[in-house]
Amino acid sequence: MTSGIEHVAQRVATGLLPDRAEVAEAVAQAYEEARANDDGDVADHIPSLAEVDPDLFGICVTHVDGGCHDAGDAEFEFSIQSISKAFVYALVSEAYGPDVLHEKVGVNNTGLPFNSVMAIELNDGHPLNPMVNAGALATTAQVTGDTPDEQWDRILTGLSAFAGRPLELDEEVHRSEAGANQRNEAIARLLESYGRIEDPVATVDLYTKQCSLRVSAHDLAVMGATLADGGVNPVTGEQVVSEQVCRDTLAVLASTGMYEKSGEWLFRVGLPGKSGVSGGIVTIAPGKGGMGVFSPRLGSAGNSVRGEQATAHLSRALGLNIFASGPYSPQSADGQA
Ligand code: GLN
Numbered sequence: 001m002t003s004g005i006e007h008v009a010q011r012v013a014t015g016l017l018p019d020r021a022e023v024a025e026a027v028a029q030a031y032e033e034a035r036a037n038d039d040g041d042v043a044d045h046i047p048s049l050a051e052v053d054p055d056l057f058g059i060c061v062t063h064v065d066g067g068c069h070d071a072g073d074a075e076f077e078f079s080i081q082s083i084s085k086a087f088v089y090a091l092v093s094e095a096y097g098p099d100v101l102h103e104k105v106g107v108n109n110t111g112l113p114f115n116s117v118m119a120i121e122l123n124d125g126h127p128l129n130p131m132v133n134a135g136a137l138a139t140t141a142q143v144t145g146d147t148p149d150e151q152w153d154r155i156l157t158g159l160s161a162f163a164g165r166p167l168e169l170d171e172e173v174h175r176s177e178a179g180a181n182q183r184n185e186a187i188a189r190l191l192e193s194y195g196r197i198e199d200p201v202a203t204v205d206l207y208t209k210q211c212s213l214r215v216s217a218h219d220l221a222v223m224g225a226t227l228a229d230g231g232v233n234p235v236t237g238e239q240v241v242s243e244q245v246c247r248d249t250l251a252v253l254a255s256t257g258m259y260e261k262s263g264e265w266l267f268r269v270g271l272p273g274k275s276g277v278s279g280g281i282v283t284i285a286p287g288k289g290g291m292g293v294f295s296p297r298l299g300s301a302g303n304s305v306r307g308e309q310a311t312a313h314l315s316r317a318l319g320l321n322i323f324a325s326g327p328y329s330p331q332s333a334d335g336q337a
Contacts, residue, residue: 026317030310031071040297040305043277048176057295060221066234077214079173081276084210085136091158094241125194131256141197148202162223164235174212217292220282224290261301270321281307285320
């Protein structure tokens, strides 16, 4: 099975973020509005995540020209968790082209929670998409390198290139997660039994490490802006992945980035995004910029409650929803010839 899309250059949607003052005001408003919301609960399936201050809240928006707007705890560092899946998917796609992961993992929503075993069983061992744990394990197993150490080096340098600075492992989160990892170990064994991965122990370890990398909301915004900028990190100027890989990654995020709530997210926010159980969300406005939010209280699918509210606010205020349009008029066509 191939992805069925032609990987040729495609016309790029145009338009930038509004000017700096307008973005700064929208960030401040989104922060104030969402800060009042203390719905949701901090994740507790990984013991060290349960210890975080639930009131932490940070937002960052990064333009594709590299300009950034921070609010609140935008520099506070937390473990990236499932948001790593988006960037590891991009690195593996870059290495092999789109069809390998399309065949081995897929791009369709499971409609089930991120750590569902049933989703695998219902689909003859096919992990369905790279943003749930099964598909992420199958994706991480494909990272280039002859040994797990070389694969880890690729993940670390690759995600650091997206962030534009050297990221570090949170040893405590890694230890805590490794000690409470029975479900991921079971998923990896199940995938092994279906011939989907070869070394479940090494794969779970790599995956757990990638989830334990420390990032801030500011980092997430720069990482998202790199996907928004055809793969060029707008702060460092480094081409991290190709334009085609960005396009594929954003398509996968739009349908699966918020797990079984991806449809509701797309309806409300209208942009591709990826959440993690530590409370981060990265959102991408293609061609315009990236948004990073962090707030540890989660809704039922494991997505940050304030993070989603703040991102929805920014999408509306800055005109980012990719599905929004207005009626044609000759004036609106001015300047487009
Ligand atoms: N490391 C976490 C896990 O596997 C990531 C899950 C998430 O962020 N949704 O349980």
